[in-house]
Amino acid sequence: MSDSGATNRYVLQAKNLEKSFGLTPALRGANLDARQSEVLAIMGPSGSGKSTLLHCLAGIFKPDGGEVWLDGQRLDQMSEEERTRLRRTQFGFVFQFGQLVPELTAEDNIALPLLLNKVNRSEAYTRARSWFKRLGIEGMEKHRSGELSGGQAQRVAIARALAIQPKVIFADEPTGSLDSLASEQVMELLVGAAREQGTTVVIVTHDPRIAAYADREVVVRDGQVTTAPRKQQAVR
Amino acid sequence: MSTSYALLGVLGRQPSYGYDLKKDYDTLYGNERPLAFGQVYATLSRLLRDRKIATETTEQAAGPERKLYAITNLGRKDLEDWLVTPEKLHPNTQTVLLTKVVSAILLDKEPRLYLDAQRAAHIERMRGLTDARRKGDFAQSLRADYALFHLEADLRWIDITEARLETLIKEIRGE
Ligand SMILES: Nc1ncnc2c1ncn2[C@@H]1O[C@H](COP(=O)(O)OP(=O)(O)OP(=O)(O)O)[C@@H](O)[C@H]1O
Numbered sequence: 001m002s003d004s005g006a007t008n009r010y011v012l013q014a015k016n017l018e019k020s021f022g023l024t025p026a027l028r029g030a031n032l033d034a035r036q037s038e039v040l041a042i043m044g045p046s047g048s049g050k051s052t053l054l055h056c057l058a059g060i061f062k063p064d065g066g067e068v069w070l071d072g073q074r075l076d077q078m079s080e081e082e083r084t085r086l087r088r089t090q091f092g093f094v095f096q097f098g099q100l101v102p103e104l105t106a107e108d109n110i111a112l113p114l115l116l117n118k119v120n121r122s123e124a125y126t127r128a129r130s131w132f133k134r135l136g137i138e139g140m141e142k143h144r145s146g147e148l149s150g151g152q153a154q155r156v157a158i159a160r161a162l163a164i165q166p167k168v169i170f171a172d173e174p175t176g177s178l179d180s181l182a183s184e185q186v187m188e189l190l191v192g193a194a195r196e197q198g199t200t201v202v203i204v205t206h207d208p209r210i211a212a213y214a215d216r217e218v219v220v221r222d223g224q225v226t227t228a229p230r231k232q233q234a235v236r
Numbered sequence: 237m238s239t240s241y242a243l244l245g246v247l248g249r250q251p252s253y254g255y256d257l258k259k260d261y262d263t264l265y266g267n268e269r270p271l272a273f274g275q276v277y278a279t280l281s282r283l284l285r286d287r288k289i290a291t292e293t294t295e296q297a298a299g300p301e302r303k304l305y306a307i308t309n310l311g312r313k314d315l316e317d318w319l320v321t322p323e324k325l326h327p328n329t330q331t332v333l334l335t336k337v338v339s340a341i342l343l344d345k346e347p348r349l350y351l352d353a354q355r356a357a358h359i360e361r362m363r364g365l366t367d368a369r370r371k372g373d374f375a376q377s378l379r380a381d382y383a384l385f386h387l388e389a390d391l392r393w394i395d396i397t398e399a400r401l402e403t404l405i406k407e408i409r410g411e
């Protein structure tokens with residue numbers, strides 16, 4: 001799948017991004033490219049600007065300077081309304097703490113973004129339920145998401161992110177609160193399903209074992225992106 | 237050292253011919269580093285000398301006779317003692333990494349370049365292992381996990397060293 005899906009086209013590009021919070025510079029000329037189907041890890045010390053970079057790439061923050069390109073479009077110049085529509089239709093998000101809606105059931109949570117994208121109700125629920133076997137939590141469709149364990153909730157969050165078949169998934173420390181085994185299940189699911197769908201995945205992590213699931217890693221340091229000196233890797 | 241115990245362990249389950257012993261070893265402990273036949277027979281002759289194993293010669297209907305190796309009571313006792321003895325810890329495994337960092341500082345070079353390159357090499361290796369564990373059987377994936385956690389420990393050291401480089405440079409230069 002990844003062979004046929006992968007191209008050399010950049011789905012996402014950041015050029016010379018600058019972003020400050022008050023007097024604190026968080027990004028100081030950050031550059032980044034991600035290809036279609038590529039799984040990219042963003043590493044680096046705490047406070048170096050990883051999350052800020054991710055938020056700029058995803059159109060959540062507007063950078064002070066520089067450009068963000070999504071599939072040939074300038075994301076950073078879009079109106080707030082356009083960016084919101086884009087986030088809803090083209091992007092999936094997974095953060096450290098699932099941000100599932102705790103009062104809703106597991107299947108409601110996965111169906112929600114589909115409903116927001118105007119998929120009809122029965123279709124949305126059929127698609128939502130089709131995930132549970134793969135998530136390894138068959139039978140928990142009607143459990144409120146607040147009753148799921150951290151690892152189960154993270155897997156539901158991944159299904160929710162993937163359900164709309166986004167172009168890009170943004171994940172910020174998606175396994176941050178999980179033990180090794182649960183982290184592994186989450187990463188297998190995320191990377192496995194993303195490869196099948198040809199989705200690009202950008203993962204912020206400080207955990208090298210998580211980064212090892214990616215095709216490539218970059219290191220953010222003092223608001224800049226450094227790529228380690230070595231041979232160019234082929235995209236798998 | 238541990239090769240001889242690994243072979244004793246295989247023989248502890250059932251007697252075996254040299255060729256099968258090598259094959260079992262390779263399957264259990266990793267086809268990436270197969271045991272050379274020379275090493276198998278050298279180890280077996282040492283074990284024979286120490287009376288930890290014994291041989292039985294079997295007649296073949298055709299072809300040369302083959303030696304069947306079996307563990308002795310002495311061998312089993314030694315193996316079982318070894319199994320419950322904790323391993324000595326090796327505090328100096330990081331010596332090479334540390335030596336490179338300190339030497340770079342002594343020569344006024346940029347140790348960060350080395351640490352970055354080493355980090356990339358470690359993660360590249362971890363990527364290979366992560367791939368291998370997905371495709372392999374359970375024993376293979378446990379073996380990969382062991383290597384992954386050790387590489388992770390190195391990486392933590394690399395990260396913390398990089399974060400404290402300024403202090404280390406001052407200390408080494410006596411400032
Ligand atoms: N909303 C905000 N308001 C003010 N300052 C912020 C905000 N978000 C980030 N910063 C600052 O910007 C810098 C980069 O922060 P960022 O969250 O991107 O780091 P990070 O690499 O994700 O760190 P961590 O690994 O700890 O999550 C930090 O100095 C941080 O204090």
Ligand SMILES: [Mg+2]
Nearest residue numbers: 050051052172
């Ligand atoms: Mg962060």
